[in-house]
Amino acid sequence: MKNLVLIINEKNSYGRHLGATLLSVLKNSKENWNVNIIYENLSLETKSKLSEMIKSYGSKINYIEMDKEILKKFKVGKGTHLSSIVFARLFIPEFLKQEERALYLDCDVVVLKPLEELYNMDLQEKSIGVVLDGKKDQKSSLSRLNLNLDRTYFNAGVMVMDLKKLRENSKFLKTIDYCLNPDRELQLNEQDALNIIFENDYMTNNVVWNYTHGNSEENSYTENEIGIVHFTGDIKPWDCRSYSPYKHLYWKYLNETPWKGFEEENKTLKNILKRELVKFKLKTRKIRYALKGKK
Template sequence: MKMSLVNEAHGFYLKGRFLDALSIYRKLAGLLGEDLFRANISLCEKRLGIGRNLPGNGQNRINIAFITDDGFALPTYVALHSLIRNKNDDVEVNVYVLSVNLSRENIDNLKSLQKDKVWVFILELDENSSQFSILKNGFHVSTAAITKFSLPEILADLDKVLYLDGDIIVRSDLSELYNVCIDDLYAGVVPDIKPTLKYKPSILSKLNVEHHRYYFNSGMMLLNLKKMRQDDLTNKLLDYRKNGINFFMDQDALNVVFADNVKYLSCRNNLLVTLQGEFTLDQIAHEYKEPIKCKSFSDLVESANVVHFASKEKPWKILQGEQFLLWYRYYLTSGAAANNLFEIPEVIRNVDPYGVIVSLTSYPARIGSAHITVKSLLSQTFQPSAVVLWLAEEEFPGGEVSLPKELLDLKPSGLSIQWCHNIKSYKKLIPALKAYPDNVIVTADDDIVYKPTWLEQLVGSYLQYPDSIHCCRAHKISVDGETFMSYRKWRRNIKDPAPSYQTFFTGCGGVLYPPASLHSDVMNEVDFTTLCGSGDDIWFWSMAVLNGTKIRVIPDKSFTLEFTPDSQEVALWRNNDVGGENDAMLNRILSRYPDIAKLVEHGGVEELAI
């Protein structure tokens, strides 16, 4: 029998099934002595990327584990990207991805995330291996569940690991969470209050463990692998999964077997989106026994370390709700779509986020500092297809020869300089509408420094509301019936996220225009120069309303305008706002298009996706 095990282990090794071989060699070492199989174990560990001589100096190193298959490869990739993006520069991360029959393509995709101070090890599991074949009442117990139970044995040379489900987004560096002391406990976990408080009877009653303080969610667990091995937890978990009461895959077994030998952590370390709508913020604060000073659940998400999409409605399957937008932002910045690494999720298959054009204009008085704005546009976390600067031939008769060197130096980095006739501030959009009629166009002003996540937020908002125009800064039009109140009496800098005709975008913050979102009259140069010569925002807003397109402002309270040096000495807004020209232009528009006032009065506000 022992010789057959040796042959089986050797066969697994030759086939590249190193984890299966390692498991058998460790078993043989226990039966026949460690010295006989030390070299075999070492070879397997080397192939798997585990062992005692791991990269890094150890002082700032954290160990992370994921479990995935081809069906979960994309969200795991995005989750890992979010972890890497938000880690501190001095932190080293060893990531162990336990893969269940994962395709070679997806293995390569996940390993492509490896970078300086981040090592990604793929531990390949065979679902058909005997160690993963467990039946209960005729039903197959999932490989993922068994793998989670087996982490102490699979990662036998680690004393501690932070396990994360693939349907999460990491919002901050995880070092502090990883370094929580759990020396005498099995794990650090976050309670899930919904099954305890909302289920009738509660989950604790169903499992006959009413004496437990909480029922925890297993999507984030800081595991004490050393203590779990000492107490033979793997076998106890497997035994309970085969013979105990189970409702939630691995989670019930972990709760029952761990009992209260866990440290309960802040809800921010595994913030479950399923809490939204079920509990108020006061209830969440009370049940988790921690202060929550946020004004909304969205604010709580912003303060979380780990956000967990634990509901059935996964964000890569359905566009719904403010919190799902968070996942899409990381998806867009991960490079998954840009590099064609995975099949595009069906829900956004018809949306081409990489058909985005950033368009702006400038003129002689500002051209000297325009490169500052352009640099910020070229440094976005979400990279557009093109950044196009439109210049009037009449204003720069010498062509590119008359442009500053600092600006021309940005052409190799992605700046496209294109020429048109002089229609003043309208140059930032009208020529782009002609040149790119089927693209998403995002306009920017030449006197603003845009933060790196500016474009990613706009595109993410667009993916959630593809029929709306999106902006970062807006006012709310004050009306009395069909009568518009003076511009200076409008509510300024609103953050109402529901799309509405009454939301008036201000172009300086940036505006995203989906294809065909403006009325065809938008291109009528005679009308816009006569009615609204210096008010392009008013013209574009009116063309949106006339077309039946509502406007949504991104509810980012941290958004501010950072102007380039000395740019405001020649700003148009001074005369338009303070001088009252905005009211005059708006009245001319309403006289020409009286239906706009009726639409604003009766169009209402679109219901938010929930």
């Protein structure tokens, strides 16, 4: 079986969001998966729902509890919606010691195509396979980290990992050490550190395999062409304020899980009006870009 890894701290109802992500994987896969859930907090009820759901698809699930005392050592970037559980992905090569490859996914993604193609990507001797952020986001992150703007910057929410190579070169361990340095200011946590430590040691894939908001602004792939939608940022598709054109996909899969029946969070008339105004501005901006490109 192929190895899939997700991480979770169940605070803020992330159990059901993980459920939607996992179901989107299972429903669109051609093969069975060995699913590994690395968690800080995860209720017995959520474990039971996830285990029951995955059983009907012939896959296996393994729960790995992350040491809370280790997580306390990490400093989370200021002003982000993230928690220290994000650093757990740096321990994946050690948790899966007998495995040679794994695919990591954030649990704010929806999978639309079979992941086998992504999992089997040719890494060309590189340690990890990733998708680059949008050009505007890359420039912003490189400037923030005082890195050469000729470099590229990737999003760590979807990663194919050569676990054997990572254990040999200890680059995840080096990334952990980098993150633990009290003098480091890493706004995007381990993602910033990974981009620094893995310079020239990652293979990039098409943006359709990690279609973030930034990538969607700069590309125009149809829903049928996208492999993974990634809801980056602090406003997620379960929030009324989200203006993502793909939020319906999250609700589609959530309503097929044991968590069906939930409604949008923060649903007020004020938030609805704000959302529609943002959508209108984005639409007109895209039209202006298109017209400018035709000149």
